[in-house]
Amino acid sequence: MKIGISCYPTIGGSGAVATELGKALASRGHEVHFIVTDVPFRLGTFIEHVYIHEIDTATYPVLRTPPYDFSLAALMAKVVDDYELDVLHAHYALPFAVCAFLAKEMASRDVKVVTTLHGTDVTVLAQDSSLKQVMKLGIERSDAVTAVSRSLIEQTVELFQTEKPIECVYNFIDTDVFVPKVGQRVRRSLAKPGERVLLHISNFRPVKRICDVIDIFAQVRQSIEARLVLVGEGPDLSRARDRVHDLGLNPYVDFLGKQDEVAPLVAAADILLLPSEKESFGLVALEAMACGIPVIGSTAGGIPEVVVHGETGFLSEIGDTDSMAAHTLRLLEDKELYARIAKQARERAQKSFYIGDKVGEYEAIYRRVCGMV
Numbered sequence: 001m002k003i004g005i006s007c008y009p010t011i012g013g014s015g016a017v018a019t020e021l022g023k024a025l026a027s028r029g030h031e032v033h034f035i036v037t038d039v040p041f042r043l044g045t046f047i048e049h050v051y052i053h054e055i056d057t058a059t060y061p062v063l064r065t066p067p068y069d070f071s072l073a074a075l076m077a078k079v080v081d082d083y084e085l086d087v088l089h090a091h092y093a094l095p096f097a098v099c100a101f102l103a104k105e106m107a108s109r110d111v112k113v114v115t116t117l118h119g120t121d122v123t124v125l126a127q128d129s130s131l132k133q134v135m136k137l138g139i140e141r142s143d144a145v146t147a148v149s150r151s152l153i154e155q156t157v158e159l160f161q162t163e164k165p166i167e168c169v170y171n172f173i174d175t176d177v178f179v180p181k182v183g184q185r186v187r188r189s190l191a192k193p194g195e196r197v198l199l200h201i202s203n204f205r206p207v208k209r210i211c212d213v214i215d216i217f218a219q220v221r222q223s224i225e226a227r228l229v230l231v232g233e234g235p236d237l238s239r240a241r242d243r244v245h246d247l248g249l250n251p252y253v254d255f256l257g258k259q260d261e262v263a264p265l266v267a268a269a270d271i272l273l274l275p276s277e278k279e280s281f282g283l284v285a286l287e288a289m290a291c292g293i294p295v296i297g298s299t300a301g302g303i304p305e306v307v308v309h310g311e312t313g314f315l316s317e318i319g320d321t322d323s324m325a326a327h328t329l330r331l332l333e334d335k336e337l338y339a340r341i342a343k344q345a346r347e348r349a350q351k352s353f354y355i356g357d358k359v360g361e362y363e364a365i366y367r368r369v370c371g372m373v
């Protein structure tokens with residue numbers, strides 16, 4: 001099939017999922033066209049069957065802001081016609097689902113639109129009434145809509161009061177890339193022998209509760225030698241730096257900034273911290289599990305669908321940093337418990353979130369909307 005994919009190219013779970021999906025589809029012989037503002041961060045070098053179309057936004061003195069969304073929709077329509085696309089897959093409702101709807105109206109071919117809801121498109125942006133209606137249009141006019149967890153489906157149905165069927169296709173992981181122990185060399189450069197490594201990776205937005213990450217670490221360090229490794233950047237980065245400074249933790253915390261290739265870093269850690277306020281899925285939790293790293297997190301959104309409490313990590317109420325710190329210490333002080341959770345985490349990642357299965361689920365949806373079944 002010929003599939004167009006639009007996503008945010010910058011660091012973030014939705015872009016990572018869309019890019020990995022595109023690469024996997026191309027490896028299965030599909031022709032994949034990324035229609036984007038920039039080359040997606042995980043795309044890497046040349047890949048057979050993959051094409052990239054970058055948006056060129058019009059500027060003109062009378063325009064207060066460049067009409068990016070219209071340029072995107074126009075480019076989508078052009079790629080649909082020029083390359084005879086069967087499907088446009090929009091990752092993140094705003095603006096991609098709406099632009100895909102416009103492109104479908106403009107194109108000469110009957111292209112089908114599949115929209116995948118990733119999280120804050122629904123849980124944050126749709127709280128704004130001026131955006132909610134336009135998102136509802138994008139969702140309801142899609143030929144198929146998927147969401148990355150059951151929790152996100154429930155929230156979408158409730159918020160939009162929509163009867164549009166929404167299918168759950170969980171995020172997936174390549175367990176040949178996210179492998180236990182590939183981080184041993186990285187670990188030696190991050191921590192001294194005997195020091196335990198706690199890791200958090202995110203886009204440092206308020207929903208990630210970065211100060212909770214630091215508070216959990218502060219409590220853990222009162223009992224054991226440990227370091228905190230923070231990967232990523234975003235609006236709460238300076239708050240995080242201030243908190244670390246105020247708690248006198250500077251010597252024990254590393255801010256690594258944005259990193260493209262996180263597998264060796266994840267595998268170098270002992271614990272992944274994800275205390276989010278909102279989290280539709282938590283791709284990083286799955287990445288950690290695949291590396292055999294237990295997850296300590298909150299029960300927000302779809303996290304419990306990924307991390308099974310007591311089996312692949314431990315979950316606590318949002319904001320309960322005492323409980324999260326206690327779970328972390330228990331895991332780090334009980335070798336047998338740690339080994340059991342680590343093993344179960346890897347097994348769950350392999351069994352329930354296998355890349356081949358999830359890509360197959362998307363292919364089945366494409367075939368169905370195109371009437372190929």
Ligand code: GMT
Nearest residue numbers: 012013014118119120279280281282283
């Ligand atoms: O919705 C967002 O916050 C953006 C998005 C991203 O691009 O990072 O993250 C969401 O999509 C990921 C991939 O499906 C999920 O793993 C994240 O849980 C989700 N983030 C939130 O719900 C906060």
